Every structure is written in structure tokens, then in C-alpha cells.
Amino acid sequence: MSRAITSETKHSIISDFKEITKIRLSVSVVFSSIAGYLLGVESVDYNTLILLALGGYFMVGASNAFNQVIEKDLDALMNRTKYRPVPAGRMSVNTALIIATIFTILGIVILYTINPQTAMFGAISIFLYTCAYTPLKTKTPLAVFVGAIPGAIPFMLGWVAATDDFGIEPGTLFAIQFFWQFPHFWAIGWFLFEDYKKGGFFMLPTGKQDKGTAVQTIMYTVWTVLVSIIPVFGVTGRLYLTPISGVIVFILGLGMLYYAIQLYKKMTVLAAKQLMLASVSYITLLQIVYVLDKFIR
Structure with a gap:
């Protein structure tokens, strides 16, 4: 009996740790960073790759933990978040x-060992997510614009880690993931609209599930595809993409655009969920195509 309780407690602690650091989101960020690194590097240094993955994980984990402390009272109001460790009372605010x-210290120190610029962008990401995006979510829909900045950093962070240089190449990678954030998060904001409203979050550009939001979602999807x-x-x-890979990326983009248009036509929660899934597929496949294009050509 006691052994079972101990096992359950351990499982709970591990689950809460995963939840407070949002491990799935952290993994997606690490994936973006590694893709950016592979695009920028001349020859792969696996030590740097491991440091980048660890630093990226700590960076995102820190941002999410601070976020859940700041929003603990609002999280308790929403079905999606009320069972998180802090609002549910399983983890103290101090912990x-x-x-x-x-995580902040580890993330910045590890990224600094790669190069100072990588650490600087990592620190900027944590600061903007925690001190700008998080408090603005209850104030204005412009929070999504602010949040898109730290959200777009990981892809370019990999390039900076590989080259110790910020120029047109990482700037382009940043732009791709920056514009992509809007249809992605507006889709989430649409299908979680009622839940977000309980917490007082303003995620949609017009503040409503209306044609105006749907039109802006289409516009930003188009810009995402064009920049890509x-x-x-x-x-x-x-940073170069062969015409064949460009066509593949464009077709993938048309797929995401199709679901953005479907949201405009149907204005339903299901259509928003489909767009969200399409957007995740798009950015993941785009990064894979970019990397494969570099190493195959």
C-alpha cells in the first residue's frame, strides 16, 4: 500500500514538473532551435547541439513557470488551466x-557558453514573455503581437548559435515564425474563446469570434506563406531554398490557407481547431523541408 502511494506521489511530482515547464511546448521550441542551427552551421558540432537543446528547454520552462505564477488566480477560473500545479494547490508559489x-539561470548560462548573442536573445525571450506578453493578455489583443516576438526567437536562435551572427538569414527565420504565430494563436483563441473569457484574456484581434478576426487570420496566413x-x-x-522545396513549402502553405478560409466560411470551433492543427503541421514540415533542402542539394 505504502509503495503504491509513494509511486503515485512520484508520478504526481513528475507530472507537475512537466506541467509547470510545459514540456510539450518546450520540445517544439527545441525542435525549432535545432532546425535553425542545422540551417546555419557549416559542420555539426554535437556538443553545441546538446547545449542548444538544453538551453532552449530551460529558457521555455522558465518562461512558462513564471507565467503560471503570475496567472495563478486567473488559471483557477478556466477549465483548461484550473488543474495546473499552482492554481490546484499541488505546488506552492515559492516552489x-x-x-x-x-531554469532562467541555467538557460542563460548554457546559451552563453555557446556564444553571448545566443544568451542575449534567450534572455530577451524570457523577459518579453514574462514581463510584457503575460500582463498584456488581460489588457489588449495586441498581447498576441508582443507574444509573437519571443515565440519567433527559437528558429533564429539556432542560426545565431551556429554562426554567432545576426543578419538577414536569422532575420528571415524570425519573420517566418513571427507571422505564423498569428493564425496559430488566433485559432486557439477562437476555439477556447469562452474559457479565455472566464479568465479575462483578450486573444482575438477584434475581441470577438467574428468575420473581422477571420479576415485578419487569412491575411496573416498569406503573409506567412509569402515570407516562407x-x-x-x-x-x-x-539561407537559400531550391525552387522544388519552395514549391513544396508553398503547397503546404496553401493547405494552411485552406483551413483559414474555412474558418472564415464556417465560423465554428471545429474549423478553428482544424486551422490550429494545420498551422502546427505547417511550421513543423516547413522546418523539416528547409533542413532537408540544405543537406540534400
Whole structure:
């Protein structure tokens, strides 16, 4: 009996740790960073790759832990978040703050060992997510714009880690993931609209599930697709995409655009969920295509 309780307690602690650091989101960020690194590097240094993955994980984990401390009272109001460790009372605010602080220090120190610029962008990401995006979520829909900045950093962070340089190439990677954030998060904001409203969050550009939001979602999807194929034209320095890969990325983009248009036509929660899934598939497959294109050509 006692052995079973101990096992359950351990499982709960591990689950809460995963939840406070949002491990699935952290993994997706690490994936983006590694993709950016592979695009920028001349020859792969596996030590740097491991440091980037660890630093990226700690960076996102810190941001999410701080976020859940700041929003603990609002999280308790929403079905989606009320069972998180802090609002549910399974983890104290002090424990969450200790985790966030340790993760911040580890993330920045590890990224600094790669190069100072990588650490700087990592620190900017944590600061903007915690001190700008999080408090603005209850104030204005512009929070999504602010949040798109730290959200777009991981893809370019990998390039900076590989080259110790910020130029047109990482700027383009940043732009791709920056514009992508809008249809992605507005889709989430749409299908979680009622739950977000309980917490007082303003995520949709018009504040409502209306045609205006749907039209802006289509516009930003179009911009995402257009920015994604710019490297085909040889104007983004060492970041180049062959025409064949450009066509593949464009077709993937048309797939996401289809679901954005469906949201406009149907205005339903299901259509918003489908767009969200399409957006996740798009950015993941785009990064895979970019990396494969570099190493195959």
C-alpha cells in the first residue's frame, strides 16, 4: 500500500514538473532551435547541439513557470488551466518561483557558453514573455503581437548559435515564425474563446469570434506563406531554398490557407481547431523541408 502511494506521489511530482515547464511546448521550441542551427552551421558540432537543446528547454520552462505564477488566480477560473500545479494547490508559489529562477539561470548560462548573442536573445525571450506578453493578455489583443516576438526567437536562435551572427538569414527565420504565430494563436483563441473569457484574456484581434478576426487570420496566413518562400529568390544571404522545396513549402502553405478560409466560411470551433492543427503541421514540415533542402542539394 505504502509503495503504491509513494509511486503515485512520484508520478504526481513528475507530472507537475512537466506541467509547470510545459514540456510539450518546450520540445517544439527545441525542435525549432535545432532546425535553425542545422540551417546555419557549416559542420555539426554535437556538443553545441546538446547545449542548444538544453538551453532552449530551460529558457521555455522558465518562461512558462513564471507565467503560471503570475496567472495563478486567473488559471483557477478556466477549465483548461484550473488543474495546473499552482492554481490546484499541488505546488506552492515559492516552489514554482524557485524552478523558474533556476531554469532562467541555467538557460542563460548554457546559451552563453555557446556564444553571448545566443544568451542575449534567450534572455530577451524570457523577459518579453514574462514581463510584457503575460500582463498584456488581460489588457489588449495586441498581447498576441508582443507574444509573437519571443515565440519567433527559437528558429533564429539556432542560426545565431551556429554562426554567432545576426543578419538577414536569422532575420528571415524570425519573420517566418513571427507571422505564423498569428493564425496559430488566433485559432486557439477562437476555439477556447469562452474559457479565455472566464479568465479575462483578450486573444482575438477584434475581441470577438467574428468575420473581422477571420479576415485578419487569412491575411496573416498569406503573409506567412509569402515570407516562407522568400529564400527561393536568393535574397536572404546563405539561407537559400531550391525552387522544388519552395514549391513544396508553398503547397503546404496553401493547405494552411485552406483551413483559414474555412474558418472564415464556417465560423465554428471545429474549423478553428482544424486551422490550429494545420498551422502546427505547417511550421513543423516547413522546418523539416528547409533542413532537408540544405543537406540534400
